[in-house]
Amino acid sequence: MYLLSPNLRCLLIATLALPLCFALAGCPSKGGGDEAGDPILIGEISSITGKEGAFGQSAHRGIVLAIEEANARGGVLGGRSLRLLTEDNQSKAGGSGTAARKLISRNKVVAILGEVVSSRSLEIASIAQLTHTPMISPASTAESVTQAGDYVFRVCFLDSFQGTVMGKFAYEMLGLRRVAILSSVSSAYSVGLAKHFKETFVGLGGTIAVEQKFAEGDKDFKAQLTAIRASGIDAIYVPAYYTETALISKQARELGLTIPLMGGDGWGSPELLEIGGAAVEGIYYSTHYSPESTAAQVVEFVSKYRERWGGETPDAFAALGYDAALLLIDSLERAGTTESAALRDAIAATRDLLGATGRTAIDENGNASKAATIMTVKNGRFTYVGEVASEPSQ
Known part of the structure; x- marks a missing residue:
């Protein structure tokens, strides 16, 4: 194998990355030019089908519940509704990267929720960082996920x-x-x-x-x-x-x-x-949590989830999906805008957000401090x- 010198290798990587950045139209801050009445588009990438489909479906139901609740309260940022665009990667390698490019370049989402599996979150993370698109993983616990950069976050603890x-x-x-x-x-x-x-x-x-x-x-x-x-x-x-x-x-x-x-x-x-x-x-x-907990926020979450989803008891992935969406919704309100840098800063500043899995504090590395x-x-x-x-x- 022919090895490039470190300087030449860095130059080559930067040269290859630049066209991708322009193609995705994500390097500049996004969201600032949205019309005030337009819905805010949120991307979700998950394993809805395939061998980890049970995880993805649970997380998706939790995300949907949180977004429906926000819209029922009148939306965010002065009455703008939230619209979820979901991409199924079928639990396959490669699908998450393709979905991320589509959601960012074609759909112009302001943030991405996903993925539940660490290896597939890593596919999204590099693209999210390159395009300055805030990403929140509900359940990816591998340490390398948030090491992709300062636009990548999670609401779960680490491996x-x-x-x-x-x-x-x-x-x-x-x-x-x-x-x-x-x-x-x-x-x-x-x-x-x-x-x-x-x-x-x-x-x-x-x-x-x-x-x-x-x-x-x-x-x-x-x-x-x-x-x-x-x-x-x-x-x-x-x-x-x-x-x-x-x-x-x-x-x-x-x-x-x-x-x-x-x-x-x-x-x-x-x-x-x-x-x-x-x-x-x-x-x-x-x-990450037990539906048997008697904590008030867990009892309330389990009740609402069962009512929305036909009596089904929410598992940990449902609770984490709910909390990932909750973090994004709360951060949008605190940022006061969909502009990507401001939204990123608001997510990073989260210190005491009460959700289904307890209180979430985001540390300097984008990770959540949680109980096990x-x-x-x-x-x-x-x-x-x-x-x-x-x-x-x-």
Whole structure:
């Protein structure tokens, strides 16, 4: 491979990026020339269909609820309504970048909500930053997402936080000492969670007896689980999404592994219970909220969501979608304009926004300071275990 010098490489990148910036018509500030009575266009990019479709659908319903509530109150900025333009990336790589270009260049949206999966949020983030389009991810927890630049935000905690939480929970609360890790080699989300869980668990005195890998889309995990079974471990940490986790749980039980499985917020979908059945009984995972909480804002959110969506109970992705839209709506009001730089500054200045998942404060890196909730599956339903309000010490 021929390597360019650092200076020449930077010049080439800048030269290639400039036409894209002009093509997307997003480098200058946007939104300042809108007619006062026109609806404000908000883009949403999510996995409405495909293998993470349950996540995307939940987040979408939460976003719709927040926007409908704002419009019912009379809109924002002196009576302007909000109009949501949703693009489905079908849970596929590449689709989010294409959708972002369309929403920004053709539809002239003032901001983008999405994506729920970290790897697909990264596709949007680079374009959002280049075009100065504020982006808020409901649920992408990989640290690299907001590192794309100062126009990229999230309302969820980071992988470093929930990986640390579960490592501490495994060692101190469950009393585990020997654990296996089964993670994806092709998911930024999985890699990040595995790294931080391992660092915390080993730092506290635990042992990672074996690490096994799989690729996104795999359906047969018996070879990895057989190797894990031979290692004499107390539990398996599986930082994956609900589709793989349900299959891994079933195949683990078929091989006689009755030990607990642990994971992250990617497990928090009713599809996990439907696919996994009895095999997911007794699992533990970290997530962003519990509909069982008695906090006033949660009770109100659950009631409104059930009324809007036919009695369905909102999961964590629905709550995060709602809070992402709430953050954008609140920031539009505080900015007093749709102009992109002012809107970005208002989002960044958020310090105490009360939503379905608690109080959100945006830090200097665009990340949200949030609590983590621990859930289990008991008698075929998700059950609240406890909450970690601040990052545990290592």
